[in-house]
Amino acid sequence: MSSPNRLAQETSPYLRQHADNPVDWYPWGPEAFERAQAEDKPILLSVGYSACHWCHVMAHESFEDEATAAVMNERFVNVKVDREQRPDVDAVYMAATQAMTGSGGWPMTVFATPDGEPFYCGTYFPRERRQGMPSFTDVLLSIHDAWGTKREQIAEQATTLTEHLRRSSLPAAEGGSLPGPEVLDGAVAALLAQHDDRLGGFGRAPKFPQTMSIDVLLRDGRPEAVAAAAVSLDHLAAAGHVEHVGGGFARYSVDAAWLVPHFEKMLYDQALLVRAYLHAWQVTGEVRHRQVLDETVGFVLRDLRHPAGGFFSAEDADSEGVEGRFHTWTVAEVVDVLGDGPEAKVALDWYGVRPEGNFEHTGRSIPNRLHAVGELARPAAIEAARAALFEARERRVRPGLDDKVLTEWNGLFVSALAEAAAATGEVAWHHAAVAGGEFLLRALRRPDGRWLRTWQADPPDPDGPGRADVLAFAADHGALVDAFTRLYELTGEARWIAEAIDAADALLELFWDDDAGGVFTVGHDGEQLVARQKDLLDGASPSASSLAAVGLLRLGALTGVDRYRERAEEIVALLGALGAEHPTSLGHLLSAVDLVVGGIDEVVVTGLRPDLVAAYR
Secondary structure, three states, rough: OOOEEEEEEEEOOHHHHOOOOOOOOOOOOOHHHHHHHHHHHHHHEEEEEOOOOOHHHHHHHHHHHHHHHHHHHHHHHEEEEEHHHHOOHHHHHHHHHHHHHHHOOOOOEEEEEOOEEEEEEEOOOOOOOOEEEEHHHHHHHHHHHHHHHHHHHHHHHHHHHHHHHHHHHHOOOOOOOOOHHHHHHHHHHHHHHOOOOOOOEEEOOEEEEHHHHHHHHHHHHHHHHHHHHHHHHHHHHHOOOOOOOOOOOOOEOOOOOOOOOOOOOOOOOOHHHOOOOOHHHHOOHHHHHHHHHHHHHHHHHHHHEEEOOEEEOOOOEEEEEEOOOOOOOOOHHHHHHOOOOHHHHHHHEEEEEEEEOEEEEEEEEOOOHHOOOOOOOOOOOHHHHOOOOOOOOOOOOOOOOOOOOEHHHHHHHHHHHHHHHHHOOOOOHHHHHHHHHHHHHHEEEEEOEEEEEEEEOOEEEOOOEOOOOOOOOOOHHHHHHHHHHHHHHHHHOOHHHHHHHHHHHHHHHHHOOOOOOOOOOOOOOOOOOOOOOOOOOOOOOOOOHHHHHHHHHHHHHHOHHHHHHHHHHHHHHHHHHHHHOHHHHOOOOHHHHHHHHOOOOOOOOOOOOOHHHOOOO
8 A cells, every 4th residue: 555645735625535545546647647557557547526425435435445445456556536626537537437328427437548548437336236236346356357358348448438539529610600589589498398397497306406597597587487487496495405504505406306405515506506596686576585695695605715715615415424414403403402492393393394304214304495485584583593503503513625716616606796796785795706806816826827726725824825736727717707807897996807808818828729619628738638628518517618608708898809709609609509409508608698699788987997097008
């Protein structure tokens, strides 16, 4: 077994979680592949993230097990990757996993040649055989045997799969025209057809918030579209999917009714939900939407904010080794806090906490308002009970905190927070948004101007400058452009439009595809993997393509610089027409279509601002 120090000094908390495993882990980098070449061993690539419940399960079952680790160390070169830190690596090998298995997920387990070409892929493997799944050790031994006895077939499989990745990752430009209003009408019709009018959301379980699709409906503005959006937002706000005691949303729900989530809370989800509830409040004027907006922002500013202004990535699902332990309650725990009187009974009824529980037959309950969807305003007695439960919950062992700061996700949240601050006049949000933007400029941009993706404080000096690494990707730059333009709109300070221009210029210089249009995931100065991809579809977060299109369109309108608008329109022409057929995969890109179709209104406020004059000289 090697020293744990290879992962111990990484900026990713997820990698450091594995620093003391008996597995001889390498971080992604040339050292691992050079060793694989020298020793003629396959790469075992394990990809996950800090807040992932099943990643923790596989770690406890296999990576912390001496016998399993011995097999891994003897027969493979083992590489651990944080998918949030290296989305480029994750995207390439997830595409391979989906091509091979028809599905994907995390933890992701990929076996590759020393050249990085994948030849066998999967996700979670249990330590012992069960439910038709082979044990992880069985898989390891089978792959090792095939590497020794069927090398020709492995090489053929690796070549075929890699060529598939290269062909599928870069769709050819078709030189399409800009989409018209019929694309937006078709997208709304498709979303209404897919919408669950009884429980909210789109499609079956597991259910994700699909905030970008909800935003499409809100922007459409017709009564049936707004009504559908409200159904989804009301069920999300009533569900166990949101944390009723302390605020903030989980990543997704495992059931169609939104009761049972996987409890991890991601910064990007909070950013997208802040924007959705802000827009719903602006469109409808309903106080309940403003309440959810306030409480979601409150969660992030309280629990995910670094004192210097940046925002942490996520809060784990697990605490004390149990999923959801921090967020669930028994009747006895509620009574212990509130007393055995009417206050406890009212609170138990309000939050649906029952003796039998509602979470995996544990007797624990996930607080929710699904029995009273749309009724969120708390009477004084309930608010007092909630505050007491929150104080008691704060004394529990907290879930793990993924305290890395990601440029892309911070850009998303700063943008949403700045927009919310401008719309509501909340001074604290204004200051937090500006501090977030200033943190990005200070901590995540090199002296030569190159943006980096990830930052983390040095444990010995949490208030020091910290460490930033990994060259920023196209999505990071797209999120920065939008964040800085929103800060300009919030503050009226020309420095923010200047920063947006710099980020946009870097986006076009480093990532633009001069042959086919659009943006590559990785910059021309970045590491080139076995396939060079473009991030085209919106998923849990907006794609690099849609972030670039929206950011460049808005920046072009603010500055009058045609090339920003022209590049954005090229992306919209390439992808926009697909929005009518696949609106849930292009929700944020449809925002760009809406800007192109509807145009951007311009309001001129005349007068002399010395800082603005200086910025444009």
